[in-house]
Amino acid sequence: MKRTAAITALLGAITAGAAWAEPAEDKLTINGEIEMTTWTEPSAVVEGALPEVISGWHFRGTETRAMQSDDFDNPGMIFVEDAMAAWDEVEGEAGKSCASCHGDVEDSMKGVRAVYPKWNETAGEVRTLEMQVNACRTENMQAEPLKYTGTDMTSMVALISSVSRGLPVNVATDGPVAETWEQGKKLYYTRTGQLELSCANCHEDNYGRMIRADHLSQGQINGFPVYRLKNTKLNSVHARFKGCVRDTRAETYKPGSPEFVALELYVASRGNGLSVEGPSVRN
């Protein structure tokens, strides 16, 4: 990062001893088995926008990074266990559980997280994993939908993500999703709220720098759902989007809204090539 190096030198000259916060050089292996790609070459999606694609894992402290490397230390895995029980639970008028149709989650769901959000031909829409879970519940199980950012939903998404850990994010951006992807890209660069900040202001132009006590990452979402030490729970992508937009002093979009679905598609694609990490650990 030539740009940051130059500014580091400048800052160093002005304020001797100013701490600089580069993303940490480190290697993530889960349970001593799954080798994770957390820092990689930019895909065509971010060509010219990012010189490198870096997981948020590198922007967190040593202890937080270590927590994610072992499932016994990762608090997000408690929610995954809850979802494993829910996977086998019969709910709804059809008398089915997830397992009734999908069998073993580790076999049937492997690779699924990596390609979402994706086009659903039958429904003629871009679906997030949450939307697909609820479509399955209402249509196939004839059960009530789960609250979009509720713990039951986020835990289920964490379970489905966990069996894809280590596989590269590979979200399609062309064909039937192209229009939604363009909408998401437009939102990414739109400066919202009274502070007039876009996603790009912080996460493309200033990643690696401190904004007050926060170490700005690239805002990659390959690690979602995220267990945050700050609120000690699993956090969904749309809940995080909402928090970020709120912090621009804007009227936010709603979780599950077409705007956030489009934004998720676009942001997910910016992380193409990184490993699926969910549930990850951040502060």
Add this chain to the structure above:
Amino acid sequence: MRRNIITLALACAASGAAAAEVAPGNVAFEVGAVTQSLTGQPGDPVRGREVVGTKSLGNCVACHVNTEMSDVPFQGEIGPPLDGVGDRWSEAELRGIVTNAKMMFPGSMMPSFYKVDGFIRPGNAYTGDAADDSFGPLLTAQQIEDVVAYLLTLKE
């Protein structure tokens, strides 16, 4: 904008004269600089320092390092350091930058601290809800003057 009305009322009471405040939409920029005081009242550098360093006020140090207030923790690295700005910029330039930095630096990430229109989806502070009747500029006219007065004290 109850806050502004109160500020104005206080200013009038203090001076005994109706020193008209420049409304956010009426600020006159010349190449990004603003020559005329927004209040006609001198800025108070002590109060300005508080605005610069306090999270719920200007929170300038969220993005700018300022050695003079090294007691304030977690200073940001987004914008240029504030050290020496009183030498690098004139009073009018500093007033213009703090009021609306985008007039001098198009595309700047810096928020406009004395502006009330032209926003996309303006919210009600940090609630995530839409803005309501209480919507006003991030800082009052007098706070802008106070910040400018403080920044002018930051010499190399």
